[in-house]
Amino acid sequence: MAxxxxxxxxxxxQAILDGAAVAFDDNGYEGTxxxxxxxxxGVTKGALYFHFPSKQALARTLMDEQFHIAEQVPTTGDPGLQTVIDLTHRxxxxLxxxxxxxxxxxxxxxxxxxxxxxxxxxxxxIDTCRSCLKPAQQSGDLHAALDVDALSALLVGAFTGIQVTSHVRTRRQDLHTRVTDLWNFLLPTIVPVNRIARFHPTGTPQSPGSPTD
Structure with a gap:
């Protein structure tokens, strides 16, 4: 019984979180x-308050759920630059x-x-990116003089802007293409030329949205 x-x-x-997600996605925090x-x-207010004491608690739970994506990215060996590429596509x-x-x-x-x-x-x-990029630099996949902290912050900022722009322009229909563009432009700048061929800007085959997915 228990x-x-x-x-x-x-x-x-889970039904409450699904309902809250639909409402927040449609109308934002203030509009919900x-x-x-x-x-x-499809629940009562009593059931909602039993699980979540406030609208802010609901919002915080949904905000935290995005980080589960990082746990689902497959890696071959140690985390590295391709892990971050795959993470952006996932x-x-x-989204x-x-x-x-x-x-x-x-x-x-x-x-x-x-x-x-x-x-x-x-x-x-940013911390997630840094935890993958530092080993990449140590293994020679990133230029030795590159500031990994600055690159991690740049990637998070760039992805945020790309996804917002994609949402406004195409309802995110072109988001994978725009993310691939980011990596196509960035990889020659951050990776030694003899190692660029190791990386897949479209994501590895097991990464959602890649051409072979």
Whole structure:
């Protein structure tokens, strides 16, 4: 009985997150009410408050879920530059196909830029990039004099701008192409010429959105 109750509670929690994602993706944080979440989730307000004490708690949970994408990126051996390339394509895939990812990113942009500036999500992604790029530099896949911290911040900022621009112009239909453009322009600058051929700007075959996916 206890397990059945836990399973029902988790189903309700996931329904609330799905409903909140739809509402936040459509209307943003300020434009979404808890009544909107209840309507989309198909639950009662009591059930919502049981799992999430406030709209902000809901938003924070969705913002944090985007980082699960980093855990899903397959690596061959140690993390490196291709890991980061694949991560950008996996994030692009999530933005195109997963309303939770879209909602989380929209909330990050809103919270990080205007309403209540919060650098935490950006700093987390920068740390993720840095943790892959430092080993890449140590193995000779990046120029030795390159500032990995600066490159990590540049990548996060560039991807943020690319996805927003893609959303506005094409509803993200061209997002994988624009991410590939980023890497095509960037790789000759950061990678020694004799190693460029090792990397796939479109992502490896197992990366969503790659030509062989």
């Amino acid at each position: 397990r059945a109750r836990q399973e029902r509670a988790e189903i309700t929690r 009410s808890l009544s909107d979440v209840v309507k989309h989730a 994030m692009a895939h999530g 195109r196909t997963d309303v939770r990812v879209r909602a989380g990113i929209r909330l990050v942009v809103e919270f990080g830029s205007f309403t209540h500036p919060d650098p935490t999500p950006y700093d987390t992604w």
